[in-house]
Amino acid sequence: MPFIVSKVNIAVTLEQEQTLKERLGKAIELVPGKSEKHLFLSFEDNCHFYLRGQNSRPLAYITASLFGNEDHGGFAAFSAEVTKNYRAVLGIAPEDCYIKFDDISSWAVGGKFMDRRMFRWQT
Numbered sequence: 001m002p003f004i005v006s007k008v009n010i011a012v013t014l015e016q017e018q019t020l021k022e023r024l025g026k027a028i029e030l031v032p033g034k035s036e037k038h039l040f041l042s043f044e045d046n047c048h049f050y051l052r053g054q055n056s057r058p059l060a061y062i063t064a065s066l067f068g069n070e071d072h073g074g075f076a077a078f079s080a081e082v083t084k085n086y087r088a089v090l091g092i093a094p095e096d097c098y099i100k101f102d103d104i105s106s107w108a109v110g111g112k113f114m115d116r117r118m119f120r121w122q123t
Contacts, residue, residue, distance in 0.1 A: 001038040001109065002028050003065040008090060010058045012045040019089050027081040031066060031074035051096070058092045065102040068116040075101060 004024055012020075020043070025036030049059045062082060069075075079099050086092045106115040 001040055001067065002031070002034050003040040003042075004028070005042045005044070005063040005065075007044045007047045007049075007061045008059065008086075008092065009047045009049040009055065010045060010090065010092075012043060012090065016089050017043050020085065023085040023089070024082070027078055027085065030077040030081060031069060033069070034066065034074075057096060058090065060086050060090070060092045060097045062086075062097070062099045063102060064099060065104050067104040067107060067114070070103055070105075070116065072101070072103075 006020065021041055024041060025039055028034045028036060028039050047061075049055060049061065051059055064078070082099060083094045083097045086097045087094060106113065108114065
C-alpha cells in the first residue's frame, strides 16, 4: 500500500485537496503494481518551511512510501506527474516541489506482517 504525505506552506482548500487526491490516485498508477485502490494519503497545509533561509514562496515536500519496489520502477514518471499537478492545482513551481521516496521492505496491517521477499510484482 503506497502512502503519500503532502506538506505545503500555503493554505489548501478542500476543493484543491480533493483535486490533488484524484490526481495522486492516477499518478500512483505510473508505478508498477500500485493503484488508487490501496492508496493512503495525508495532506498538511500551512507548514512552516524555510528554504535557503527564506520562507517567501510556495513550497511542497512530499514523501511517497512504497512497498516492494526496490528497483524504483515508475518513480521518474510519477515524480513528473506529481510535480505537474502541484503546479496546476497549487501554483507551486517545479523547482520548489521536493519528493522523497521511502522504500518500504516490510510492514504490518490488520495484525498481518508483510515482507517484500514474500511478494514479487508482475508488470
